[in-house]
Amino acid sequence: xxxxxxxxxxxxxxxxxxxxxxxxxxxxxxxxxxxxxxxxxxxxxxxxxxxxxxxxxxxxxxxxxxxxxxxxxxxxxxxxxxxxxxxxxxxxxxxxxxxxxxxxxxxxxxxxxxxxxxxxxxxxxxxxxxxxxxxxxxxxxxxxxxxxxxxxxxxxxxxxxxxxxxxxxxxxxxxxxxxxxxxxxxxxxxxxxxxxxxxxxxxxxxxxxxxxxxxxxxxxxxxxxxxxxxxxxxxxxxxxxxxxxxxxxxxxxxxxxxxxxxxxxxxxxxxxxxxxxxxxxxxxxxxxxxxxxxxxxxxxxxxxxxxxxxxxxxxxxxxxxxxxxxxxxxxxxxxxxxxxxxxxxxxxxxxxxxxxxxxxxxxxxxxxxxxxxxxxxxxxxxxxxxxxxxxxxxxxxxxxxxxxxxxxxxxxxxxxx
Numbered sequence: 490x491x492x493x494x495x496x497x498x499x500x501x502x503x504x505x506x507x508x509x510x511x512x513x514x515x516x517x518x519x520x521x522x523x524x525x526x527x528x529x530x531x532x533x534x535x536x537x538x539x540x541x542x543x544x545x546x547x548x549x550x551x552x553x554x555x556x557x558x559x560x561x562x563x564x565x566x567x568x569x570x571x572x573x574x575x576x577x578x579x580x581x582x583x584x585x586x587x588x589x590x591x592x593x594x595x596x597x598x599x600x601x602x603x604x605x606x607x608x609x610x611x612x613x614x615x616x617x618x619x620x621x622x623x624x625x626x627x628x629x630x631x632x633x634x635x636x637x638x639x640x641x642x643x644x645x646x647x648x649x650x651x652x653x654x655x656x657x658x659x660x661x662x663x664x665x666x667x668x669x670x671x672x673x674x675x676x677x678x679x680x681x682x683x684x685x686x687x688x689x690x691x692x693x694x695x696x697x698x699x700x701x702x703x704x705x706x707x708x709x710x711x712x713x714x715x716x717x718x719x720x721x722x723x724x725x726x727x728x729x730x731x732x733x734x735x736x737x738x739x740x741x742x743x744x745x746x747x748x749x750x751x752x753x754x755x756x757x758x759x760x761x762x763x764x765x766x767x768x769x770x771x772x773x774x775x776x777x778x779x780x781x782x783x784x785x786x787x788x789x790x791x792x793x794x795x796x797x798x799x800x801x802x803x804x805x806x807x808x809x810x811x812x813x814x815x816x817x818x819x820x821x822x823x824x825x826x827x828x829x830x831x832x833x834x835x836x837x838x839x840x841x842x843x844x845x846x847x848x849x850x851x852x853x854x855x856x857x858x859x860x861x862x863x864x865x866x867x868x869x870x871x872x873x874x875x876x877x878x879x880x881x882x883x884x885x886x887x888x889x890x891x892x893x894x895x896x897x898x899x900x901x902x903x904x905x906x
Contacts, residue, residue: 490558490561490605490606491561491605491672491673492598492673492674493607493678493681494561494681494709495574495715496562496603496606497556498556498716499530499556502516504530505528506528507529507553508527513526514753514761516761517761517762518760519761520757520760521754521759521761522752522757528554529554530554530555531552531555532608533555533556533557533558534603535559535602538552539636539639540639541640542638542639544638544640545634545641546639556608557570558608559602559603561599561601561602562581563576563580563581563582563600563601566578566581576708580681580684580708580709581597582597582599583684584596585680585687586683587676587679587680592679595676595679595683596680597677597680597681598674606672607669607672607712611714612627613769614753614786615627678711682709685707685708688858691860692860693859693860693863694860694862696862697862697873699862699873700725700876701723701876702860702862703721703722703839703861703862703874704720704722704860705719705720705852705855705858705861706719706720706721707858714842717840718840718842718852718855719840719852720841720861720869720873721838722839723836724835728740728878730805730824730832730834731831733804733878734806738806738878738879738880738881739801739803739806739808739878739879740801740803740877740878741799741801741802741879742772742874742876743799743875743893743895743896744798744800744871744872744875745796745798745870745872746770746790746798746872747766747767747872748764748765748796749787750765766844766848767841767843767848767851768844769786769840769842769843770786770839770841771784771785772837772874773837773838773839773840774824774837775835775836775838776833776834776835777835779836782824782833782834785800785820789820790820791820791893793895797893797894799819799820799893800820800874801813801820802823803821803823804831804832805831806881808823809881813881817891817892818892837874837876841853841872850869850872851869854868854869855868871896
């Protein structure tokens with residue numbers, strides 16, 4: 490909605506292909522190597538389905554996948570749908586004082602009707618090789634239908650910028666589309682962010698035995714992914730790039746990843762088996778203000794048979810890659826610019842996306858605004874990276890083992906307190 494709050498979402502596993510008989514590669518047993526599978530979804534702005542006249546009927550059923558967008562997020566807090574994202578009452582019926590005195594107090598708008606919004610499509614780990622086709626089928630086509638006859642009023646690729654004939658901030662004429670910044674209520678966005686700041690960070694079980702402290706972010710993130718949990722950590726002064734370089738050390742991160750999917754792939758045979766515990770994992774190094782410096786996915790990491798990975802991050806300290814490489818169980822990363830200078834990393838952001846219903850070690854299990862650490866060893870156990878600094882040498886005090894090994898961190902399975 491115009492507060493940048495999520496109203497409704499569809500997962501790839503929920504989507505029904507547009508053409509009857511086409512398979513969905515994102516369900517167990519679906520062909521993970523498939524191409525050119527088409528989908529359609531209707532974004533409903535209130536009321537029932539539209540029945541197009543013969544002249545404006547596409548011939549395809551575009552109502553198999555429906556997103557409800559007619560009401561604001563606060564409506565669903567009071568009237569929970571059977572499924573979907575629901576914000577807590579903490580994000581309605583409140584007011585905050587903006588730090589800018591010219592803005593002053595912002596009162597949250599609890600009105601039921603959603604006045605504007607954005608449709609967002611997320612793709613993770615896309616195939617970036619040119620497909621050579623005549624059309625880019627990964628770029629959605631979106632149209633607005635008249636309620637009276639179902640005929641299209643506007644037709645344009647999603648995300649297209651306003652052409653020169655369109656004026657920002659005014660009702661767009663035929664063929665023009667609003668951009669994200671044109672429809673968002675920035676005061677209401679700010680109110681939600683300040684509301685999260687008021688809550689602060691909670692550490693009910695004290696500090697974790699880890700050089701960094703992992704926290705789950707608040708429930709309100711602008712246009713958040715409701716199937717993703719964001720776990721963040723601040724790099725303390727002792728682990729900042731300049732200090733590590735002065736010490737001649739590197740950042741070591743040890744983590745265990747669960748069973749992950751083999752799709753997408755380019756050869757027939759890979760499918761989702763239904764035994765996967767997590768669809769997607771990533772770790773991003775960020776600077777200020779939250780500029781992404783580097784992102785690692787689960788496919789970038791060297792893992793042993795049990796999913797354990799050890800990442801060595803250099804901000805300029807030399808690493809002997811004859812000793813520390815994939816064959817010895819290490820993933821080596823150099824966070825430097827083209828001149829060899831350290832990139833200004835200040836935070837780590839970990840994402841766990843689409844965990845299975847039975848998997849209790851993802852970030853989904855951590856309460857919002859709360860530390861991952863608990864009295865039984867942590868909500869995520871060994872899925873929360875253990876971070877320290879080491880000398881990039883073998884088997885000398887403060888150095889590294891010749892072969893990366895799993896780290897001890899009870900409990901061995903996640904147990905919720």
